[in-house]
Amino acid sequence: MKKNRPKYNQIIDAAVEVIAENGYHSSQVSKIAKKAGVADGTIYLYFKNKEDILVSLFQEKMGEFISSIEDEIKTKSNAKQKLLTLIEMHYSQLTKNHHLAIVTQLELRQSNKELRLMINDVLKPYLELIDQIVQEGMDENLFDSSLDLRIIRQMIFGTLDETVTNWVMNDQKYDLMKKAKEIHELFINGLAQK
Amino acid sequence: MKKNRPKYNQIIDAAVEVIAENGYHSSQVSKIAKKAGVADGTIYLYFKNKEDILVSLFQEKMGEFISSIEDEIKTKSNAKQKLLTLIEMHYSQLTKNHHLAIVTQLELRQSNKELRLMINDVLKPYLELIDQIVQEGMDENLFDSSLDLRIIRQMIFGTLDETVTNWVMNDQKYDLMKKAKEIHELFINGLAQK
Amino acid sequence: MKKNRPKYNQIIDAAVEVIAENGYHSSQVSKIAKKAGVADGTIYLYFKNKEDILVSLFQEKMGEFISSIEDEIKTKSNAKQKLLTLIEMHYSQLTKNHHLAIVTQLELRQSNKELRLMINDVLKPYLELIDQIVQEGMDENLFDSSLDLRIIRQMIFGTLDETVTNWVMNDQKYDLMKKAKEIHELFINGLAQK
Amino acid sequence: MKKNRPKYNQIIDAAVEVIAENGYHSSQVSKIAKKAGVADGTIYLYFKNKEDILVSLFQEKMGEFISSIEDEIKTKSNAKQKLLTLIEMHYSQLTKNHHLAIVTQLELRQSNKELRLMINDVLKPYLELIDQIVQEGMDENLFDSSLDLRIIRQMIFGTLDETVTNWVMNDQKYDLMKKAKEIHELFINGLAQK
DNA sequence: TATGAATGAGACTTCATTCAT
DNA sequence: CATGAATGAAGTCTCATTCAT
Structure with a gap:
């Protein structure tokens, strides 16, 4: 999607951190959003799911x-x-x-x-x-x-x-x-x- | 647990089949029980979880x-x-x-x-x-x-x-x-x- | 499904009451379950969705x-x-x-x-x-x-x-x-x- | 509101089309805005909600x-x-x-x-x-x-x-x-x- | 006026586990 | 030993609305 926006990378970097810290199955979207400093819904502006x-x-x-x-x-x-x-x-x-x-x-x-x-x-x-x-x-x-x-x-x-x-x-x-x-x-x- | 009972092995073999056929995340306990020919609850007589x-x-x-x-x-x-x-x-x-x-x-x-x-x-x-x-x-x-x-x-x-x-x-x-x-x-x- | 069980009718009657009292869009499954006196998950033993x-x-x-x-x-x-x-x-x-x-x-x-x-x-x-x-x-x-x-x-x-x-x-x-x-x-x- | 502006009617006509084509529950504000050729936010200049x-x-x-x-x-x-x-x-x-x-x-x-x-x-x-x-x-x-x-x-x-x-x-x-x-x-x- | 990126509340459904029979 | 009906916690995603520009 909109890969050039800074938030796209913010979210990916947040996902790496959250998954590394919590493990794959404890990495809820809401946790990633929080770490990325965006609202849950914002995730879905940049990623399909x-x-x-x-x-x-x-x-x-x-x-x-x-x-x-x-x-x-x-x-x-x-x-x-x-x-x-x-x-x-x-x-x-x-x-x-x-x-x-x-x-x-x-x-x-x-x-x-x-x-x-x-x-x-x-x-x-x-x-x-x-x-x-x-x-x-x-x-x-x-x-x-x-x-x-x-x-x-x-x-x-x-x-x-x-x-x-x-x-x-x-x-x-x-x-x-x-x-x-x-x-x-x-x-x-x-x-x-x- | 009661490893020598035939059902113990029945359940394990059923688990192999169910997981191979359905994949890990689609292998519910109830499916394994059904394939093994036992009730869901029986699983918990032979396995902790x-x-x-x-x-x-x-x-x-x-x-x-x-x-x-x-x-x-x-x-x-x-x-x-x-x-x-x-x-x-x-x-x-x-x-x-x-x-x-x-x-x-x-x-x-x-x-x-x-x-x-x-x-x-x-x-x-x-x-x-x-x-x-x-x-x-x-x-x-x-x-x-x-x-x-x-x-x-x-x-x-x-x-x-x-x-x-x-x-x-x-x-x-x-x-x-x-x-x-x-x-x-x-x-x-x-x-x-x- | 299992239409002869009493819970089937319990749930339907609860649904009528809940919908009449709250309106269609405010009738969550959890509300119906509560009124029927069963757990949320029980609903799905009797109804597909x-x-x-x-x-x-x-x-x-x-x-x-x-x-x-x-x-x-x-x-x-x-x-x-x-x-x-x-x-x-x-x-x-x-x-x-x-x-x-x-x-x-x-x-x-x-x-x-x-x-x-x-x-x-x-x-x-x-x-x-x-x-x-x-x-x-x-x-x-x-x-x-x-x-x-x-x-x-x-x-x-x-x-x-x-x-x-x-x-x-x-x-x-x-x-x-x-x-x-x-x-x-x-x-x-x-x-x-x- | 500002009923005499052309966009007011544009939006209403777009709503009719969008609802007829997609059904009531698939007619999001953003879809109506797109069909009307205006931004989502513009809708709220002409309609309360x-x-x-x-x-x-x-x-x-x-x-x-x-x-x-x-x-x-x-x-x-x-x-x-x-x-x-x-x-x-x-x-x-x-x-x-x-x-x-x-x-x-x-x-x-x-x-x-x-x-x-x-x-x-x-x-x-x-x-x-x-x-x-x-x-x-x-x-x-x-x-x-x-x-x-x-x-x-x-x-x-x-x-x-x-x-x-x-x-x-x-x-x-x-x-x-x-x-x-x-x-x-x-x-x-x-x-x-x- | 006009924009559109960002927000965040809210609900359906699954399934491992229990326990009365 | 064996059953299987019942439980209930937990998470993804949508979309109306806002507000800084």
């Missing part, structure tokens, strides 16, 4: 997440560096925004199937970015070209997601960034041409 | 899942074979039981944080089994001992989980078992001592 | 209304007496039940188009009863057979309905029954064969 | 309705002709304006009791016009003077109203004007002096 807040939240935040990773990756010249950048950026983005990490890793997964399908759509560009890097690595003879691209993508994304989720569930009490290099090596070795 | 059905379901089914993997692994003599067996058994167990796959990979994740923490407890023995195999591989000098055990476990579990979830989300339409060997090689290479 | 209460109310009460008129008319031997009986019964039924008169003449007409279409269905047997009497009168050469049956039915029903509505709007402060004979004569003269 | 739009609509349109019937009746010299003119004009006015017919016969009846009482006030001159004609008929010895004026008025208005409502509910698919003569005869006979 409650689910639309969550979808928009994920789209906006994931959009930023993905494009800042893409921007950073463009400055790297080979697949190995690009993969490291992807891992480091993935971790750093979520480390920088504790609330967002809780919301994307834990709370939003409690949503219903329809919302999760939309979430998958939003993630598609990110998975394609992973595919591009792996393909580039294969073209550079860094990675084994006989491997199944989909499996590799699932390994990389599955590992990143699982490590972040564990970190969030452990109350983010260790330094996720420090794991990046080791994960990177695991991937590079696993994918290496023999 | 609705959440207890789900926790018990996960405990029972995951218990079987884990012990049959453990049993099979005991017949293998080295870490490499054990890891392959773990992957193959993980996939075959869920391939054999479509409904259970849907419930564990998609529907139960919509539950609230507390239930998910209990689910994590149930998974602990499985994660420890992975740790054991990896440790054994390190002792055999098959795997690089300098790697962080937790990270490896997260990579292995994260990858298995992500591949199964993708397969379920794609309506289980390809043969998951065929991917096992390639995944296995990715792990072996990734973890190999250099 | 709020509209279903109103439809059922009209069906039940109109059903009684129509069949008691039919029963009385059966005891009369000619169209002239039958028409008088119809008028007198129409008035006496509503005179006897002040609340019902308010609900059917004023409040239920504020409902939406769908509900009004269902109301029309319920009224059909009554309109057919009028048609039968008029047809009988034509067969007896009491009424002019060249008249349009539909127009006559609309004149009779329209007049009865308008007189009752006026009486209700005037707070039922005059004796409606006393008008029956004069209305009857108007009809008999209007319809008479020349 | 939403109800005031509807009352004014009825007053304006009914005012025209009644005065054109009065004008036509003035050209007739006796009660019998006047009554026929009233019936024919009643039908022709509503036949000419389909939207208005829907609004007055169906949609406005869904309004609350207070609005309907105001509507009754607006109708008063029309009912008095009927009374005048009937009284004139009695003075001419055309009608039976012993009849109750109120009952006759209710019969005439009730019949006209019921016939129009039925015609509207049947999607105005037959020619209402053709019924006028027969209705007229029914009245004349019914009221005739014996």
Whole structure:
């Protein structure tokens, strides 16, 4: 809807905070409105319904997440560096925004199937970015070209997601960034041409 | 509670079916009772509350899942074979039981944080089994001992989980078992001592 | 639904009272439940939704209304007496039940188009009863057979309905029954064969 | 209020259209404003509130309705002709304006009791016009003077109203004007002096 | 005059759980 | 042990109206 109005972002940011603090199922529209400093009804001038807040939240935040990773990756010249950048950026983005990490890793997964399908759509560009890097690595003879691209993508994304989720569930009490290099090596070795 | 009575299992099996068919949020206690062929109130003679059905379901089914993997692994003599067996058994167990796959990979994740923490407890023995195999591989000098055990476990579990979830989300339409060997090689290479 | 249970009728009777006292738009489900002496949720064991209460109310009460008129008319031997009986019964039924008169003449007409279409269905047997009497009168050469049956039915029903509505709007402060004979004569003269 | 301004009539005409097309309960102020080509707030410069739009609509349109019937009746010299003119004009006015017919016969009846009482006030001159004609008929010895004026008025208005409502509910698919003569005869006979 | 973004009260319905039988 | 009728708390969304510009 009217995405350029400041209230649109106010509401999305309020939703992130409220969901992170209260959990998905205790995040009533009225709570989000209060945190955003608007009336309940105002929410519905900017969002079709409650689910639309969550979808928009994920789209906006994931959009930023993905494009800042893409921007950073463009400055790297080979697949190995690009993969490291992807891992480091993935971790750093979520480390920088504790609330967002809780919301994307834990709370939003409690949503219903329809919302999760939309979430998958939003993630598609990110998975394609992973595919591009792996393909580039294969073209550079860094990675084994006989491997199944989909499996590799699932390994990389599955590992990143699982490590972040564990970190969030452990109350983010260790330094996720420090794991990046080791994960990177695991991937590079696993994918290496023999 | 009275776990040895036949109705206990009737109700759990009914819950798996109802959740797989209707989704987590459309699985009312009354629907489960009907499918199990008992009255609504009878549920509460065997389970403390609705959440207890789900926790018990996960405990029972995951218990079987884990012990049959453990049993099979005991017949293998080295870490490499054990890891392959773990992957193959993980996939075959869920391939054999479509409904259970849907419930564990998609529907139960919509539950609230507390239930998910209990689910994590149930998974602990499985994660420890992975740790054991990896440790054994390190002792055999098959795997690089300098790697962080937790990270490896997260990579292995994260990858298995992500591949199964993708397969379920794609309506289980390809043969998951065929991917096992390639995944296995990715792990072996990734973890190999250099 | 479970129409034979006493609560079904309790709720319908409560609805008549609540609507008559508060008006259609101030008759919340919770008010009806309270008057019926049941919990809000109990309403939904007997009725699909709020509209279903109103439809059922009209069906039940109109059903009684129509069949008691039919029963009385059966005891009369000619169209002239039958028409008088119809008028007198129409008035006496509503005179006897002040609340019902308010609900059917004023409040239920504020409902939406769908509900009004269902109301029309319920009224059909009554309109057919009028048609039968008029047809009988034509067969007896009491009424002019060249008249349009539909127009006559609309004149009779329209007049009865308008007189009752006026009486209700005037707070039922005059004796409606006393008008029956004069209305009857108007009809008999209007319809008479020349 | 400021009744002579063009926007006053714009808004009323928009209200008729919007209500005829969407039904009473789907006719929000914002929809009427949009159809009228003004801002929501502008409505409140010309009308006290939403109800005031509807009352004014009825007053304006009914005012025209009644005065054109009065004008036509003035050209007739006796009660019998006047009554026929009233019936024919009643039908022709509503036949000419389909939207208005829907609004007055169906949609406005869904309004609350207070609005309907105001509507009754607006109708008063029309009912008095009927009374005048009937009284004139009695003075001419055309009608039976012993009849109750109120009952006759209710019969005439009730019949006209019921016939129009039925015609509207049947999607105005037959020619209402053709019924006028027969209705007229029914009245004349019914009221005739014996 | 005219605008239109913002307000906020209010109600229907679901469903986990209980308890008298 | 088993039943199932009854309970009642709780949240999303609409829309008439206002008021700063």
